Amino acid sequence: MEAKDAYKKILVELKKHISGDEQVLELMFITLVADGHTLLEGVPGVAKTTITKALADTISADFKRIQGTPDVGPSDIVGYTYVDEKNEVQVKKGPVFTNILLFDELNRTQPRVMSALLETLEERQVSLGGLTMKLPSPFNAFATQNPLRIEGTEPLPKVLADRFIMRIPVDYPTREEEGMMLRLKEAEERIEVNKVVTTDDILRMQEDAKSIVLPDNVKDYITGIVAATRKDIHIVMGASPRADISFMKCGKAKALIEGRKEVTIDDIKFLARPVLSHRLSVRSTGGIGVNGIVDGIVATYS
Numbered sequence: 001m002e003a004k005d006a007y008k009k010i011l012v013e014l015k016k017h018i019s020g021d022e023q024v025l026e027l028m029f030i031t032l033v034a035d036g037h038t039l040l041e042g043v044p045g046v047a048k049t050t051i052t053k054a055l056a057d058t059i060s061a062d063f064k065r066i067q068g069t070p071d072v073g074p075s076d077i078v079g080y081t082y083v084d085e086k087n088e089v090q091v092k093k094g095p096v097f098t099n100i101l102l103f104d105e106l107n108r109t110q111p112r113v114m115s116a117l118l119e120t121l122e123e124r125q126v127s128l129g130g131l132t133m134k135l136p137s138p139f140n141a142f143a144t145q146n147p148l149r150i151e152g153t154e155p156l157p158k159v160l161a162d163r164f165i166m167r168i169p170v171d172y173p174t175r176e177e178e179g180m181m182l183r184l185k186e187a188e189e190r191i192e193v194n195k196v197v198t199t200d201d202i203l204r205m206q207e208d209a210k211s212i213v214l215p216d217n218v219k220d221y222i223t224g225i226v227a228a229t230r231k232d233i234h235i236v237m238g239a240s241p242r243a244d245i246s247f248m249k250c251g252k253a254k255a256l257i258e259g260r261k262e263v264t265i266d267d268i269k270f271l272a273r274p275v276l277s278h279r280l281s282v283r284s285t286g287g288i289g290v291n292g293i294v295d296g297i298v299a300t301y302s
């Protein structure tokens with residue numbers, strides 16, 4: 001199945017179940033095709049969990065969810081080993097052994113839990129009791145985080161945040177979208193989300209995306225705006241080279257979904273906020289905010 005057709009079918013199914021910003025859905029699908037992991041940021045109650053579960057349902061993917069709380073430990077995520085009644089070592093696999101993982105409220109967990117995720121996100125494997133176990137394929141993690149003003153939250157370490165290919169803000173719905181949400185909820189028992197794409201389809205799309213052309217002028221544009229984040233006076237720590245790679249992967253995925261054979265500079269402009277915003281450490285910006293800084297950098301290279 002072509003990526004463009006797959007996205008259209010998924011969008012039809014998701015809109016049966018949820019209302020909201022279509023751009024959020026597009027960026028989440030780009031995450032899957034780019035074979036990455038994404039942060040979903042927004043206040044509680046804006047359907048971050050619902051969207052992710054519905055997306056997993058449409059692609060016949062195994063789905064597991066972890067609720068982030070201060071008492072969650074690493075073994076609750078990756079699993080643990082134990083000795084059975086025959087005195088043999090056994091492995092109890094954690095919820096990371098799935099196709100689509102939702103880690104709710106990641107920034108309410110302990111630092112050691114965040115550290116336990118690093119191998120999972122980067123290497124797509126888990127090391128337990130001397131064994132190294134590969135995760136299922138595809139494996140994509142969506143982690144939700146509350147804005148830092150919410151009680152009990154801590155900023156994600158940059159070493160962990162950098163492993164997420166994008167950060168997608170999930171805002172309050174408009175009045176019209178809330179009205180649609182009520183109509184969907186009222187009819188929820190009569191609505192069925194169909195499985196329209198398989199995990200094999202997603203794996204093929206991930207391979208197809210690699211063949212999308214990244215022209216030299218687009219490469220120059222990517223490296224230019226990433227390098228500019230390291231020189232901006234408002235930024236304490238700029239983006240790492242992983243940002244370049246994220247732009248490349250997401251740009252190729254976006255082009256594939258839109259039925260094009262190469263990435264454009266407009267694709268990179270569209271992706272600038274999601275790819276860069278969570279990677280930067282900024283000084284006090286006088287109300288400009290990290291997105292304003294990113295927008296300024298992009299405008300400089302337009």
